[in-house]
Amino acid sequence: MRLIRLIGARLWLVALLVVCWQVLVVLRVLDPLFFPAPSKVAEKLAAMFSSGELERALYATLGRTALGLLAGMAGGGLVSILLSVSPLMRTAMQPLVSALYSTPRLTMLPMVMLVFGVNETSRLALVALSAGLVIVIQISDAVRSVSRAYVDLAANYGASRAVIVRKVYLPACLPQIFTALRLCTGRALVLTISIEMLSSNDGIGSLIWLSWQTFATEKLYASVLVAGALGLITGPLFHLLERRFVPWRTARA
Amino acid sequence: MRLVCTNLDVAFPSSTGSVSALRDLSFATRDGEFLTFVGPSGCGKTTLLRILAGLLPADAGTVERIAGPDDRNPSVLLVSQEHNLFPWMTAAANVAFGLEMRGVPRREREGRARELLARLGCAGKDLAYPSQLSMGMKQRVAVARCFLSDPAVMLMDEPFASLDFQTRMVLQQEVLDLWEQDRKSVVFVTHDVEEAILLSDRILVLSEGPGTIVAEYEVPAARPRRALLEMNGELWELKRRILGSLRLAAGGARYAFAR
Numbered sequence: 001m002r003l004i005r006l007i008g009a010r011l012w013l014v015a016l017l018v019v020c021w022q023v024l025v026v027l028r029v030l031d032p033l034f035f036p037a038p039s040k041v042a043e044k045l046a047a048m049f050s051s052g053e054l055e056r057a058l059y060a061t062l063g064r065t066a067l068g069l070l071a072g073m074a075g076g077g078l079v080s081i082l083l084s085v086s087p088l089m090r091t092a093m094q095p096l097v098s099a100l101y102s103t104p105r106l107t108m109l110p111m112v113m114l115v116f117g118v119n120e121t122s123r124l125a126l127v128a129l130s131a132g133l134v135i136v137i138q139i140s141d142a143v144r145s146v147s148r149a150y151v152d153l154a155a156n157y158g159a160s161r162a163v164i165v166r167k168v169y170l171p172a173c174l175p176q177i178f179t180a181l182r183l184c185t186g187r188a189l190v191l192t193i194s195i196e197m198l199s200s201n202d203g204i205g206s207l208i209w210l211s212w213q214t215f216a217t218e219k220l221y222a223s224v225l226v227a228g229a230l231g232l233i234t235g236p237l238f239h240l241l242e243r244r245f246v247p248w249r250t251a252r253a
Numbered sequence: 254m255r256l257v258c259t260n261l262d263v264a265f266p267s268s269t270g271s272v273s274a275l276r277d278l279s280f281a282t283r284d285g286e287f288l289t290f291v292g293p294s295g296c297g298k299t300t301l302l303r304i305l306a307g308l309l310p311a312d313a314g315t316v317e318r319i320a321g322p323d324d325r326n327p328s329v330l331l332v333s334q335e336h337n338l339f340p341w342m343t344a345a346a347n348v349a350f351g352l353e354m355r356g357v358p359r360r361e362r363e364g365r366a367r368e369l370l371a372r373l374g375c376a377g378k379d380l381a382y383p384s385q386l387s388m389g390m391k392q393r394v395a396v397a398r399c400f401l402s403d404p405a406v407m408l409m410d411e412p413f414a415s416l417d418f419q420t421r422m423v424l425q426q427e428v429l430d431l432w433e434q435d436r437k438s439v440v441f442v443t444h445d446v447e448e449a450i451l452l453s454d455r456i457l458v459l460s461e462g463p464g465t466i467v468a469e470y471e472v473p474a475a476r477p478r479r480a481l482l483e484m485n486g487e488l489w490e491l492k493r494r495i496l497g498s499l500r501l502a503a504g505g506a507r508y509a510f511a512r
Contacts, residue, residue, distance in 0.1 A: 149336035152308050156331050157354045157402065171341035248341045248382040 036218040044218040045225065053207075054226065060203040061230070064120075065192045068127025069185060075128060076135025076184075083136065084143040097136055105130045105187075106194050113199070123195050130191050131184040138180035142173040175242075175249050182238040186231065193227055204230070254321045254405035254438060256305055256329070257281040261314035263300055264463075273463035274300045278314070280457060280466060282406070284321045285436040289449040291495065292459030293503040298442040299334075301464065302408045305440060306331040321438075324405040326355070331408040335415065337395040338383040344370060344394050345379035351402025369397045373427055389420040393427070400431050406438045413448065425451060426480035433477045446495050450488055451478065458495060460502040468498035 018038045024030045025037040032040070048054040083090040109126055116122040146169055154164050196205025204227050211220035243250050261278040264271040274297040282288050290298055303309040305316060306329055320327060330351070338347045345366045346353075352362035367379050373393045383391055392412055399407050412428075413421040429452065432439065443449050449456050450472055458468040473487055484492070 147336060149333070150339060152303075153333075153337060153339070154350075154354075156306050156308060156328075157351050158328060159354055163354070168339070171339070174341070246341075248384065 033217060036221055040218050041221045041225065045222040048219065048222060057202060057204050057207045057223075058226070060200075061189075061192055061196065061205065064123060064196075064203065065127065065185075065188045068124045068192065069131050069188045071124065072128035072131025072184065072188070073135055073181070076132035077139070079132065079136050080139035080143070083140045090140065097133065100129070101133050101137060105191055106198075109195060109198060118199065123192070123200065126195060127188050127191055131188050134184035134187060135180050138176055138183070139173065142176035142180075143169060146172040175246050178238065178242045178246060182234065185234050185238070189230055189234065254324050254327065254329070255282050255284055255319045256406060256438070256440070257317040257319060258305075259315050259317075261301075261304065261311045261316070263297070263304065263309070263311050275304075275311075276463035276465050278465055282438050282440060283455075285438060286455060287432065287439045287441065287453045289441040289443060289453035289456050290459050291443055291446055291449045291456060291499065292464060293461045293499065294444065295462050296459040296502070297462055297464035298459060299410055301459075302331055302333075302410045302440065302442055305329060305406075305408055318405075321405060326403050326405060328402065328404045329406040329408060330399050330402055330404040331410065332395050332399045332412050334411045338391055340383050343380050343382060344375065344386065344390075347383070347394050348397045348401055351398055351404075355402075365401060366397070369401055370394070373397055374423075389416055389424065392416065392424060396424070396428060396431075403435075404437065406440065409439065409441045411443050414443070414445075421448075422480045428452070429478055429480065446492055446499070447484075449495070450474070450484075450492060451480065456495060458498040458502055467502045468495070470495060 021030070021035070022038050025032050025035060036044075045054070079093075083093055105126060108129070109122070112126050112129075113122045116125055150168050150172060151164055154168050159167060192203070193205040193208075196203035197209040198205075200206045204223055207223040208220060208227065211217070211223055258281070259279050261275050262273070263275045264273045278301070290301065292298055300309065304311050307316075308331070318327075318329065338344075339350070342350070345363050348366035348370060349357075349359075349362040352365065353359075363379075370376065370379055370393075373396075375390055375393055375397075378386065378390060381390075383394070386394065392415075396409075396412060399409075413424050416424065425448065441449075441452060453472050456470045456472060457466050458470075459465070460467045470491060472491065
């Protein structure tokens with residue numbers, strides 16, 4: 001009952017807007033060619049789902065995002081470790097990382113394509129680069145902000161360097177590691193769909209662009225809806241993971 | 254274990270060159286003694302404990318650790334004023350940390366941690382994280398970790414300073430009870446003269462920075478002691494004399510007003 005009221009409180013405005021939209025289209029105030037009725041969009045979505053079109057697009061987009069993320073996390077993780085142990089490298093890498101981070105990622109797509117060619121490798125490389133940068137920036141910041149007090153505390157009890165890394169640095173950085181993962185997953189998803197709109201024959205982005213070019217507005221709306229839903233679920237997903245792996249941060253007093 | 258400090262000098266870099274924190278400080282602890290340093294803020298008390306704990310090197314002078322006859326664990330452990338619990342460990346895991354570092358199996362160490370926590374009135378808090386504990390509970394957990402590790406010397410840096418009066422009294426009693434069982438050497442730091450008298454066998458008064466010892470007092474009170482120590486004439490006189498030394502240590506009347 002509480003849950004129903006909570007959902008109701010959050011969704012009534014959305015529901016009202018959808019109903020208004022539907023009514024306006026039925027009354028022909030809105031042109032259905034430009035603003036297809038929500039019911040038609042839902043029908044289209046169901047059709048895309050049953051024809052397997054949606055599944056293929058999701059498979060392509062999510063696969064690309066996941067692969068790029070994995071590569072980026074692995075690379076970013078390695079670089080962060082390097083930067084954490086070597087102050088020399090940290091100072092030297094700082095301007096490079098900042099410059100790359102400040103450049104809109106999508107603008108680098110043509111250059112990445114010059115290097116790897118117009119193919120899947122380029123798309124993955126750009127997603128990986130984007131994810132890696134977030135990881136490097138967040139994690140090296142996390143490592144630097146670990147309180148000296150905790151390191152001293154462990155050292156006082158006779159902890160070796162390896163134990164201090166495992167028992168102090170790792171858990172102390174874990175909350176920010178999760179923040180980094182959530183951030184880079186969200187960005188990777190946006191970037192993947194953007195890349196697909198520019199240069200791909202499959203995926204949600206390509207579906208959106210194709211629908212636009214063929215003026216298939218129902219499909220366009222349905223695809224954008226799916227893209228939005230993908231972004232929407234990453235937040236709660238990471239919240240669940242965080243509750244599981246960072247219990248001290250979410251524990252209630 | 255006894256700690257013998259000879260001519261300790263420490264300075265920290267500052268904008269105007271360097272600030273001397275401790276100057277030519279020499280003293281020795283006795284086996285099984287509760288030794289307390291009192292001094293005004295900024296007299297280098299925390300610095301001194303960090304040096305004794307081996308967390309900070311002195312610029313000059315030496316700290317010798319002379320093993321005692323019944324040291325089971327030769328370590329010198331510090332209970333600091335704050336940030337002394339790992340936020341990512343439960344209360345029981347925090348208390349058991351010292352045993353964990355010495356390779357005691359999980360079941361045994363967490364069992365012993367739970368037992369000690371229950372004795373300190375924290376039963377049922379084993380699985381709570383520090384962020385879920387009150388200030389008093391946090392300090393109990395920190396003190397419990399130190400006692401459970403059974404170090405040769407315990408260093409305590411104003412462990413009760415941030416507690417309200419009643420909680421402080423309860424904790425003082427708990428520390429007295431735990432300590433009087435086993436009487437390992439303690440070096441305690443406080444700016445509260447009555448707390449110093451209540452807990453200690455001997456009191457050293459430090460001057461305002463750079464810290465040097467300006468006075469030494471024995472506390473003529475029998476043990477075991479109660480947290481509501483009866484301040485008889487002798488102890489009142491002791492308190493008066495310590496306050497007098499402190500006033501001198503802080504440079505005249507400034508101490509009286511600053512308090």
